[in-house]
Amino acid sequence: MRTLVIGANGLLGSVVVKTLKERGADVVGGYHSEPPEFEIPLHELDITDTERVAALVDEHDVDTVINCAAYTDVDGCETNPELAAQVNGVAPGEIAEVCTTRNIDFVHFSTDYVFAGDTDEHYAEDTDTDPVQEYGASKLAGEKSVRDADSESLILRLSFVYGARGDTKSITGFPQWVASTLSSGDEVPLFTDQCFTPSRAGHVAEATLDLLEANDSGTFHVASQSAVTPYEFGEQICELIGSDESLIAQSSMSDLNRDAARPQNSSLDVSKIEAELGRPQPTLRDDLEEIEGAFSDYML
Numbered sequence: 010m011r012t013l014v015i016g017a018n019g020l021l022g023s024v025v026v027k028t029l030k031e032r033g034a035d036v037v038g039g040y041h042s043e044p045p046e047f048e049i050p051l052h053e054l055d056i057t058d059t060e061r062v063a064a065l066v067d068e069h070d071v072d073t074v075i076n077c078a079a080y081t082d083v084d085g086c087e088t089n090p091e092l093a094a095q096v097n098g099v100a101p102g103e104i105a106e107v108c109t110t111r112n113i114d115f116v117h118f119s120t121d122y123v124f125a126g127d128t129d130e131h132y133a134e135d136t137d138t139d140p141v142q143e144y145g146a147s148k149l150a151g152e153k154s155v156r157d158a159d160s161e162s163l164i165l166r167l168s169f170v171y172g173a174r175g176d177t178k179s180i181t182g183f184p185q186w187v188a189s190t191l192s193s194g195d196e197v198p199l200f201t202d203q204c205f206t207p208s209r210a211g212h213v214a215e216a217t218l219d220l221l222e223a224n225d226s227g228t229f230h231v232a233s234q235s236a237v238t239p240y241e242f243g244e245q246i247c248e249l250i251g252s253d254e255s256l257i258a259q260s261s262m263s264d265l266n267r268d269a270a271r272p273q274n275s276s277l278d279v280s281k282i283e284a285e286l287g288r289p290q291p292t293l294r295d296d297l298e299e300i301e302g303a304f305s306d307y308m309l
């Protein structure tokens with residue numbers, strides 16, 4: 010099995026590369042500007058350049074393409090909707106076309122932000138979509154373009170991706186910010202009015218490869234079974250590193266002036282993938298334990 014991972018320097022992409030290598034697969038990586046720290050064939054690649062994607066697929070004779078690249082800056086997408094539409098909407102469909110004409114597997118990732126987030130329910134795969142910002146609209150367009158081009162593709166919707174990078178093993182983003190701020194003894198303001206089911210990158214990578222091995226296709230939600238607010242997520246990080254819980258302060262989404270609206274509750278129903286893989290999705294506590302070592306710099 011030889012797999013082309015596009016977006017190999019992103020958080021999820023780096024973890025997918027690592028997981029493929031652990032499973033003994035040959036991996037080729039495409040990255041946008043900075044290469045990841047892997048000893049595999051690496052190529053600079055813009056996913057909007059479909060001819061280049063096709064050339065790499067042919068050059069390396071890959072049998073699977075996993076697209077982890079996306080324009081993930083939610084506020085950036087709001088002010089630059091044309092770029093969002095091109096990178097998140099059009100390009101994934103063109104790559105799906107490249108794959109289907111060669112009869113090779115294609116995996117694409119989407120987001121909980123395709124939903125409006127104005128209900129208390131968890132969203133199932135077949136719930137009506139209604140994104141409230143350009144990022145979600147562009148990702149929804151990407152789902153449609155992929156499905157239209159390749160009905161056998163796998164589309165995996167994720168929610169708040171976090172984890173330890175596959176190459177450097179370091180944590181990034183929200184958990185890193187919370188842990189480093191707490192370990193410096195500073196207060197961390199965290200929203201109590203937003204809710205999601207965080208997707209740990211390592212868990213997503215394992216589930217993705219298991220679905221591929223089982224020859225699955227279609228749309229699946231891959232996330233934790235725990236629906237939490239950022240405040241509750243922060244509390245669990247605080248407990249993990251042994252910090253002072255009084256440093257976590259309650260805040261509200263309206264305290265921040267951001268270009269794009271966010272869904273209030275974008276929690277994903279994960280029962281479809283649980284039934285398919287025959288195992289429960291992890292709780293947030295399970296997931297944090299898996300990457301406990303990556304918090305060692307912040308342990309108190």
Ligand SMILES: NC(=O)C1=CN([C@@H]2O[C@H](COP(=O)(O)OP(=O)(O)OC[C@H]3O[C@@H](n4cnc5c(N)ncnc54)[C@H](O)[C@@H]3O)[C@@H](O)[C@H]2O)C=CC1
Nearest residue numbers: 016018019020021041055056078079081118120167169170
């Ligand atoms: N980060 C999150 O909280 C969530 C992410 N997702 C989805 O999960 C997937 C993986 O996201 P992450 O790893 O978290 O994001 P990330 O931002 O860490 O990685 C995205 C990668 O795409 C690359 N990229 C951007 N534009 C590109 C282009 N034109 N050509 C080639 N590469 C390009 C970036 O350089 C980056 O390395 C994406 O499809 C994203 O939409 C879904 C839900 C939540």
